[in-house]
Amino acid sequence: MIRLILVCLWIFMMFVPIGLPVFLFLWIIGLISPALKDRLAMRYTVLITRGITFLSGEKITAIGTENIPKDEAVLFISNHRSFFDVFTAYRYFHGCCGCVAKIEWKKIPLLNVLMVFLHCIFLDRSSTREGLKATMRVTEELRSGRNFWICPEGTRSHGDTLLPFHEGSFRGAFQTGCKIVPITMTHTDDLFEKHLPWVRPAAVTIDFGKPIPTEGLNKSEQKALIASIREGIQRRYDELK
DSSP states (O other), X not given: OHHHHHHHHHHHHHHTTTHHHHHHHHHHHHHHOHHHHHHHHHHHHHHHHHHHHHHHTEEEEEEOGGGSOSSSOEEEEEOOOOTHHHHHHGGGOOSOEEEEEEGGGGGSTTHHHHHXXXXXXXXXXXXXXXXXXXXXXXXXXXXXXXXXXXXXXSSOOOSSSOOOOOGGGGHHHHHHXXXXXXXXXXXXXXXXXXXXXXXXOEEEEEEEOOOBOOTTOOHHHHHHHHHHHHHHHXXXXXXXX
């Protein structure tokens, strides 16, 4: 219970008494230098996530961080097991990195402000039209030089077998020709989901695979690549769990 209270207090502090002036500052900076605003918003996000992982007792083993390109926009593709996936992964991303989140997150005050600063996209999964719009926006963000992170399962998986991947999650990479970096995470659900509502310490692993080229692939090659990435993440998950 103590860890849950500490995490909640940290989140409250970073989004209300500290967050409100920070967000105002970021908004003003964005009027002058959008690129600087992106960098500062990312740094503030990393500070928040580091505090959460520290207070929760999360011990992270990171593998393959040298595989993350630093001079080009990439699409990160990962499995999805827990709310703590976000807190675990964001510290390793370079530059500004947006993500696709379900539309419900847009209703959370202040969190939605930070997510907008990070260029996150809110997806209404009940609307095919909105899904297409989200795909187009991901493509635009990648073309603008920003990294993006998507969990193509679409929701958290609670078993040891990955859910099917949504092919639309990869369209931004195929349309821009950017590289895909596969991410495999294990045991993040041991921190929270397996014993709701309590937060408990756990050792987790995050593994970054080698960047995968996507430029010049035809439709059949794209489908084969999606299947290959899912199989690779599943295989790596089985090895690490």
